[in-house]
Amino acid sequence: MAGSMVYRLRVDAPGAAHMAKLREAIGALQGIRDNRGYNYIAGFHGAPGNYCWHHQQSRRTPLQARLFLPWHRAYLWWLEEAMQDQVDGAALAWWDWTAGTGLPQAYTVAQVGGTANPLTGSRMSVPSAGLNRRTRRAAGRTPGVRLPTSAEVNSLLNDTDWASFSDRIESIHDQVHVWVGSDMSDITTAAFVDSALNAAGFVGFAFPQGVGVFEGSSVYLLGCLGVSAPAALAFALARRGRMLLVSLSGVVVHLIRKARHPTVTEAA
Numbered sequence: 001m002a003g004s005m006v007y008r009l010r011v012d013a014p015g016a017a018h019m020a021k022l023r024e025a026i027g028a029l030q031g032i033r034d035n036r037g038y039n040y041i042a043g044f045h046g047a048p049g050n051y052c053w054h055h056q057q058s059r060r061t062p063l064q065a066r067l068f069l070p071w072h073r074a075y076l077w078w079l080e081e082a083m084q085d086q087v088d089g090a091a092l093a094w095w096d097w098t099a100g101t102g103l104p105q106a107y108t109v110a111q112v113g114g115t116a117n118p119l120t121g122s123r124m125s126v127p128s129a130g131l132n133r134r135t136r137r138a139a140g141r142t143p144g145v146r147l148p149t150s151a152e153v154n155s156l157l158n159d160t161d162w163a164s165f166s167d168r169i170e171s172i173h174d175q176v177h178v179w180v181g182s183d184m185s186d187i188t189t190a191a192f193v194d195s196a197l198n199a200a201g202f203v204g205f206a207f208p209q210g211v212g213v214f215e216g217s218s219v220y221l222l223g224c225l226g227v228s229a230p231a232a233l234a235f236a237l238a239r240r241g242r243m244l245l246v247s248l249s250g251v252v253v254h255l256i257r258k259a260r261h262p263t264v265t266e267a268a
């Protein structure tokens with residue numbers, strides 16, 4: 001059930017059991033057009049909601065705040081809870097950008113076992129933004145843009161300043177968005193391309209509540225580097241102490257959880 005503890009595993013071949021669950025959950029959400037469904041949830045990020053925070057800004061307020069990591073963590077958590085409402089034990093998976101293989105096969109094959117693969121994209125429907133079509137990607141086709149390297153990720157991990165860490169990881173994430181290209185490189189449409197893919201390449205979401213965003217990002221990145229989960233968690237715990245961030249992240253998650261009311265409404 002939603003809210004249960006799940007393990008977020010590395011993106012694997014399409015046939016892996018956890019990838020099958022991920023596909024089943026995302027496919028189910030894509031079939032729901034009300035506020036429990038994929039189109040509605042993806043709409044928080046860009047069109048029509050525009051709630052997301054990037055580079056200390058949100059389109060909804062003139063205030064400035066470094067909310068990139070906490071906002072996206074909460075957003076992906078909402079998506080994952082919705083996935084679990086559909087498929088018990090479903091979880092997001094994480095994509096190792098540094099694996100050097102481009103987009104994981106699990107996100108590119110058209111069909112798995114004779115069934116259409118929902119991880120290839122979704123149909124965006126946002127009439128107010130003139131969007132009513134399938135999403136597009138153009139992976140690896142943006143000139144001069146490549147996926148991050150292990151050396152870059154390592155260097156980031158050695159950054160002990162929160163603000164610098166947040167800004168640097170945001171720019172690495174931007175680079176991945178642009179590398180995936182097309183709708184993925186536009187904030188308005190990125191979340192529709194594949195929030196699961198977005199999530200798979202994302203940071204700071206695979207952690208128990210109470211472990212801060214910074215720590216979470218570290219665990220994720222260590223995961224990228226192939227460090228075992230217990231070692232990554234030990235590292236995260238050793239890094240605790242940025243309580244302001246822990247609290248901030250907790251507050252954002254709490255507010256979103258409160259807002260995630262059970263009433264079903266008709267989507268546009």
Ligand SMILES: [Cu+2]
Nearest residue numbers: 045052054072
């Ligand atoms: Cu975003």
